[in-house]
Amino acid sequence: MKYSDQKIQDFLDNNMPADLYRQFKEELHSDPVLKSRVQVYKQLYSALNDRKGFELDPKFTSRVMKKAQIEELGALHFKLWHIFIAMFIFIACINLSLYYVDTKTLVEDLKFSTPANDNSIPALIKNLNSLLGNIDFNLALPIPVAGIIILIILGLLDRFIFYPRYKAASFYR
Amino acid sequence: MNDNDSRQLVEKVLAGNSRAFQTFVNEYKNLVAHIVYRMVNILEDREDLCQDIFVKAYQNLFQFKFESKVSTWIARIAYNTCINYLEKKKVPLYDDLAPEDTSLDSLAGINELQDDLYEAENINNIVRKEIAEMPVKFRTILTLYHLDEMTYAEIGSITGLPEGTVKNYLFRARRFLKAKLTARYQPEELYQ
Numbered sequence: 001m002k003y004s005d006q007k008i009q010d011f012l013d014n015n016m017p018a019d020l021y022r023q024f025k026e027e028l029h030s031d032p033v034l035k036s037r038v039q040v041y042k043q044l045y046s047a048l049n050d051r052k053g054f055e056l057d058p059k060f061t062s063r064v065m066k067k068a069q070i071e072e073l074g075a076l077h078f079k080l081w082h083i084f085i086a087m088f089i090f091i092a093c094i095n096l097s098l099y100y101v102d103t104k105t106l107v108e109d110l111k112f113s114t115p116a117n118d119n120s121i122p123a124l125i126k127n128l129n130s131l132l133g134n135i136d137f138n139l140a141l142p143i144p145v146a147g148i149i150i151l152i153i154l155g156l157l158d159r160f161i162f163y164p165r166y167k168a169a170s171f172y173r
Numbered sequence: 174m175n176d177n178d179s180r181q182l183v184e185k186v187l188a189g190n191s192r193a194f195q196t197f198v199n200e201y202k203n204l205v206a207h208i209v210y211r212m213v214n215i216l217e218d219r220e221d222l223c224q225d226i227f228v229k230a231y232q233n234l235f236q237f238k239f240e241s242k243v244s245t246w247i248a249r250i251a252y253n254t255c256i257n258y259l260e261k262k263k264v265p266l267y268d269d270l271a272p273e274d275t276s277l278d279s280l281a282g283i284n285e286l287q288d289d290l291y292e293a294e295n296i297n298n299i300v301r302k303e304i305a306e307m308p309v310k311f312r313t314i315l316t317l318y319h320l321d322e323m324t325y326a327e328i329g330s331i332t333g334l335p336e337g338t339v340k341n342y343l344f345r346a347r348r349f350l351k352a353k354l355t356a357r358y359q360p361e362e363l364y365q
Contacts, residue, residue: 005348044351047300048319054206057220061198064227065191071228 002027003034008041086154093147174200179243187235198227204244204321205251211316212255212309215262222258226251241330248321248331252313259309268308270349296354303353310334311346318343 003011003024010016011024028035057063174182182200185193202223209222230247237246259266304312313332317323325336325343332339 005351006344009344009347040351040355041347043296044300044347044354045319047297048315048347048350050297050301051203051207051320052297053301054203054210054320056202056206056223060202060220060223061195063220064198064224065195067224068194068228068231071232 003037005037005041008034008038011038012041012045082154086151089147089150089154176239176242180239183234183237183239183243186231194231197230201230201244201247202227204248207316207320208248208251208313209255211304211312212252213258214305218258222254223251226254229254242327244321245323245327245330248317248323248327252331256309264309266309270308270311270345296358299357300350300354303350307346307349311342311349314339314342315346 007016007024011021014021016024028038182193182197186197205223205226206219209219209226213219213222226247229250233250237243256266304315307315310332314328317328317331323331325339328334328339329336334342
């Protein structure tokens with residue numbers, strides 16, 4: 001056999017140098033065995049090009065649209081959940097701070113706030129300095145700092161990891 | 174759809190145009206169906222996989238840098254999604270083709286198949302059945318080349334195989350199918 005299966009496939013794929021292609025074509029007319037072999041491959045190619053059986057449901061596109069929109073809602077839900085966690089951490093930090101702050105002196109100082117000087121803003125401002133001066137921040141300071149660091153980490157995660165997944169804009173009508 | 178049209182379409186989808194995304198799905202759904210239907214034999218899971226592929230494409234479209242055709246990019250998503258699915262189902266992915274066996278054993282069913290031919294209607298169905306039994310990579314390459322008219326380079330980029338390997342697999346797959354056909358039919362039966 002002058003032509004291998006590889007050559008026949010190259011001929012049918014139009015993947016042959018022009019002179020060899022011409023020569024092959026000439027021999028195809030004169031050689032019934034070669035013709036028969038090429039015919040078998042032609043039949044096979046025809047079967048391979050058959051698109052039957054690949055049809056999707058007519059509602060496929062609308063189903064994909066719905067699914068994509070649900071995923072978008074999922075993304076929004078995720079962001080809300082994210083905000084909730086951030087707020088929870090912030091409130092927890094405030095509460096923990098208050099727990100460790102010496103609030104007795106704070107309450108004592110607040111007793112200065114009598115009906116007589118309630119309306120006196122300058123007096124309140126004057127007292128504010130001494131109010132803050134009595135708070136023991138030594139124990140409380142690391143907690144809000146830790147809270148702030150956590151918030152920054154969450155923000156960075158949101159910016160660089162979570163957000164890009166949903167970067168395509170929401171669908172508009 | 175030419176490259177410029179594809180670029181405009183992608184930009185519209187990224188801007189949030191739902192009609193553009195509909196067009197995008199309609200444009201590439203046949204390509205995705207070809208890949209999924211050829212790689213996955215479980216009928217019930219096929220459409221869900223096709224839907225998932227488009228949702229993934231939508232979520233990752235902003236990462237597409239137009240370094241390849243959109244069709245190649247989405248075909249790669251489809252291929253990788255199917256590979257992941259098949260791995261979960263523990264389907265062997267690295268099998269080679271069976272030897273081109275035309276011995277008596279393989280010819281034993283000729284008469285049945287001849288009768289079957291009437292039921293199966295035509296050779297296309299026989300070829301389809303044979304392809305379904307081939308290893309996944311051979312099936313995919315045949316599909317991308319014949320149904321989606323992709324080049325060896327594009328197929329290589331989708332499957333992660335070198336161009337030479339793609340060409341070799343394609344050749345072997347077709348020779349295998351030809352051997353199956355000639356074992357079952359006389360050459361004149363194949364002249365149509």
